[in-house]
Amino acid sequence: MAGFWGRRRREEEALAAQDADLARRAEQALVAADERIRTTSDELAFAQAELGDSLTADLKAALDAVRLHLREAFQLHQLNHDEIPDTVEELRTRNARIAQLCEWAESLLDEKTGTLAETIAKVRRAPEVTAQVRRDAEALGARIPQARDTIARLSSRYSETAMRRIASSGDEAEQLIAFATHGADVSERRRAAKQNEEANLALETATEAVRRAGAMLDAVEDFEIQALRAESTLANVVADSRGDIVAARNAPQTPEVTAAAAALEAALGALAPTGTPNDPFAELTRLRAANSALDDAIAKAQYRMQHPLPSVEQVQHALDDADRQLGVARGLIAGHRGWIGADARTRLAEAERLRVDVPGMISAEDTREQALSSARRVAQLASEALQLAQRDIDSSRPQQQPWGGDGWGGGGRRSGGGGDIVSGVLGGLVIGSILDGIFD
Structure with a gap:
C-alpha cells in the first residue's frame, strides 16, 4: 500500500512540474510574440515607404490578424492571475492555448516577412536587372542579321515545311527585343513614380521577352546542325529499309507483311530527289514508321509460323x-x-x-x-x-462404424460413424439438434 501511494505522489509531482513548465513557456511565448509584433510593425512602416501599400498589403493583413488573436492570449493570461481561484485543469488549458496562439503568430509573421524580404530585394535589384535587360537586348539585336542570312541560305536547301519552324524567327526575335526595351523603359518610369508593383511586372515581362528572343535565335543556329544529323540518319534508315524489303521476300507472305512492304516501298519512293529541297525531319519520321511496321509484321508472321493459330x-x-x-x-x-x-x-x-x-x-x-x-x-x-x-x-472422413455399434455412446449420443458422415455430406442443411434427433 505504501508503494502505491509513493508512486502516486511521484506522478503528481511530475505532472505539477509539467504544468509549471507549460506556464513558464506560455509567459515567454507571450512576451516574444508581443515583441515580434512591435518589431514587424516597424519593418512594415519602412517597407510601405519603399514599396507602397500594394506590395505590403499581405504583411499588414497578417499583422492585423496577429494583433486580434494575441488579445485573446493576453485575456487568458489575465484570467490566470485574477482574484478568482482556478483549477489545475483550467490553468493547463489556458496556458496551452496561449502557447498555441503565440506559435501561430510567430509562424505567420515569419512567412509574410520572408515573402516581403524577397520583394524588397527584387525592387532594390531592379536597376541592375534593367541594365542587364538592355545589354542582353543589344547583344541579341546584333545577332538578327546573321540569323536572317542563315534562314535565307537554308531555305535554298530545305523545303518550306522544314523551314516553317524557323522561317519567321528573325522577325519575331526583333519584335521581342523591341518589346523588352520598351518594358525596361516602362519599369523605370513606374519605379520613379513609386508604382513599384507595376514596375516589377513590367521588368519581369521584359526579362521574359529577352529570354524568348535568345531562344529563337539559338534555334536558328541549332536548326542546321539538327537537319544535317537528320539527313545522315535518313541515309542509314534508307539503306536499312531497302534491306528489310529484300528480307521480306523470304518471310512468310501474310497479308500484313505484303501490305507493310508495299507501304515501305511507297515511303522510299516519296523521298525528295537528290539535289532538291526536302524536309529531312518529316521524311525520317515517315520512313521510320513504315520500317518499324514492316519489322513488326515480319516478326508476327514468323511467330505465327512457329506457333500456328489454334482452330x-x-x-x-x-x-x-x-x-x-x-x-x-x-x-x-x-x-x-x-x-x-x-x-x-x-x-x-x-x-x-x-x-x-x-x-x-x-x-x-x-x-x-x-x-x-x-x-x-x-x-x-x-x-x-x-x-x-x-x-x-x-x-x-471418420473411421467407418456399423450403425448402432461401438461408435455410439450411452444415452443415444453420437461419438462417430454414420452420424458424422451425414453431417459432412449435408453441411449446413441439417445441423445441431436435428441431427441429434435423427440419430436418437
Missing part, C-alpha cells in the same frame, strides 16, 4: 474438357460442403470466373490463343479443386 474446334474441345472437369468438381464440392475447405472452393470460384470470358474470345483471331490458354487454365483449376476437395474429404 475454333481446338478451342471448343479444350472448353468442353474444362466444362466436364468443372462439372465433376462442382458436384463433389456441392455434395460434401461440410468437409470442403477454402482452397478447393477458391480454385473452383477462379475456374468459374475465367470460364465466363472464354466464349467471347474464340471467334476473333487476335484472342483465340488467349481463349485456348484460358480454357486450359479453367480445366487445370477445376482439376486442382477436385483434388483438394477429395483431400479434404479423405482427411475429414
Whole structure:
C-alpha cells in the first residue's frame, strides 16, 4: 500500500512540474510574440515607404490578424492571475492555448516577412536587372542579321515545311527585343513614380521577352546542325529499309507483311530527289514508321509460323474438357460442403470466373490463343479443386462404424460413424439438434 501511494505522489509531482513548465513557456511565448509584433510593425512602416501599400498589403493583413488573436492570449493570461481561484485543469488549458496562439503568430509573421524580404530585394535589384535587360537586348539585336542570312541560305536547301519552324524567327526575335526595351523603359518610369508593383511586372515581362528572343535565335543556329544529323540518319534508315524489303521476300507472305512492304516501298519512293529541297525531319519520321511496321509484321508472321493459330474446334474441345472437369468438381464440392475447405472452393470460384470470358474470345483471331490458354487454365483449376476437395474429404472422413455399434455412446449420443458422415455430406442443411434427433 505504501508503494502505491509513493508512486502516486511521484506522478503528481511530475505532472505539477509539467504544468509549471507549460506556464513558464506560455509567459515567454507571450512576451516574444508581443515583441515580434512591435518589431514587424516597424519593418512594415519602412517597407510601405519603399514599396507602397500594394506590395505590403499581405504583411499588414497578417499583422492585423496577429494583433486580434494575441488579445485573446493576453485575456487568458489575465484570467490566470485574477482574484478568482482556478483549477489545475483550467490553468493547463489556458496556458496551452496561449502557447498555441503565440506559435501561430510567430509562424505567420515569419512567412509574410520572408515573402516581403524577397520583394524588397527584387525592387532594390531592379536597376541592375534593367541594365542587364538592355545589354542582353543589344547583344541579341546584333545577332538578327546573321540569323536572317542563315534562314535565307537554308531555305535554298530545305523545303518550306522544314523551314516553317524557323522561317519567321528573325522577325519575331526583333519584335521581342523591341518589346523588352520598351518594358525596361516602362519599369523605370513606374519605379520613379513609386508604382513599384507595376514596375516589377513590367521588368519581369521584359526579362521574359529577352529570354524568348535568345531562344529563337539559338534555334536558328541549332536548326542546321539538327537537319544535317537528320539527313545522315535518313541515309542509314534508307539503306536499312531497302534491306528489310529484300528480307521480306523470304518471310512468310501474310497479308500484313505484303501490305507493310508495299507501304515501305511507297515511303522510299516519296523521298525528295537528290539535289532538291526536302524536309529531312518529316521524311525520317515517315520512313521510320513504315520500317518499324514492316519489322513488326515480319516478326508476327514468323511467330505465327512457329506457333500456328489454334482452330475454333481446338478451342471448343479444350472448353468442353474444362466444362466436364468443372462439372465433376462442382458436384463433389456441392455434395460434401461440410468437409470442403477454402482452397478447393477458391480454385473452383477462379475456374468459374475465367470460364465466363472464354466464349467471347474464340471467334476473333487476335484472342483465340488467349481463349485456348484460358480454357486450359479453367480445366487445370477445376482439376486442382477436385483434388483438394477429395483431400479434404479423405482427411475429414471418420473411421467407418456399423450403425448402432461401438461408435455410439450411452444415452443415444453420437461419438462417430454414420452420424458424422451425414453431417459432412449435408453441411449446413441439417445441423445441431436435428441431427441429434435423427440419430436418437
